[in-house]
Amino acid sequence: MKIMVGGTFDPLHDGHRLLIRRAFELAHPDGLVIIGLTSDSFANRKSHPIHPYADRYRDLTTYITSLHPKARWEIEELHDQYGSTLDADFDALVVSEETFPVGQSINQKRRERGKPCVEIHMIRCVLAEDGRWISSTRIWRGEIDTHGRLIHRISQKEE
Incomplete structure (x- = not known):
């Protein structure tokens, strides 16, 4: 099967990892996974800072390689939320609860x-320790780490 999945993947967190693993599961060993990675100009619409495309590409490649996938894969740069999905021939799209409307x-x-x-294969968003979704925004704010663990800050009263 030919599977597509996309995102900014910055920072790459457990929700992203689940999304990517699911894409490879669906592709099977003889399949192909196309991972859309947002361009710097498209990613800059986010409310938090974004690492440069080259850094996000490197981190994504490192993670995918660590999975030792049997399916072939490639990364395509996304300049909008659709990428090549509107015209490409492929079998399935993997989305999160948050991005399901884009799939529709x-x-x-x-x-x-x-x-x-x-x-459209929708995965549930991964929850952090506090029961709320793991998100890049929460990570950038310093609330949680990439695994959803709460980051405890020392308040001035505790010092």
Whole structure:
């Protein structure tokens, strides 16, 4: 199967890791996984700082390589939320609860273009220790680490 997944992946956290692992599970050993990685200009719409594309590409490649995937894979640069999903021939899209509406929009736009809809596989967002979603924003704010563990700060009263 040919599977597509995309994101900014900065910082790469346990939710992202689950999304990517699921894409490889669906692809099977003889499949192909296309990972869309947002360009710097597209990623800069985020509310927090973003590492440069080259750094995010390196971190993503390091993580994927550590999985020792049997399926082939490639990374494509995304300049918008759709990338090549509107015209490419592929079987399934892996999304999170948060990005599920984008998956639905992709299928709607594919229908409008006379392309077949693709399967959408939604994973649940991974929860941090406090029961809230792990997110890059929370990590950048210093609330949690990339595994969802709470970061305890020493307050002035405790000093």
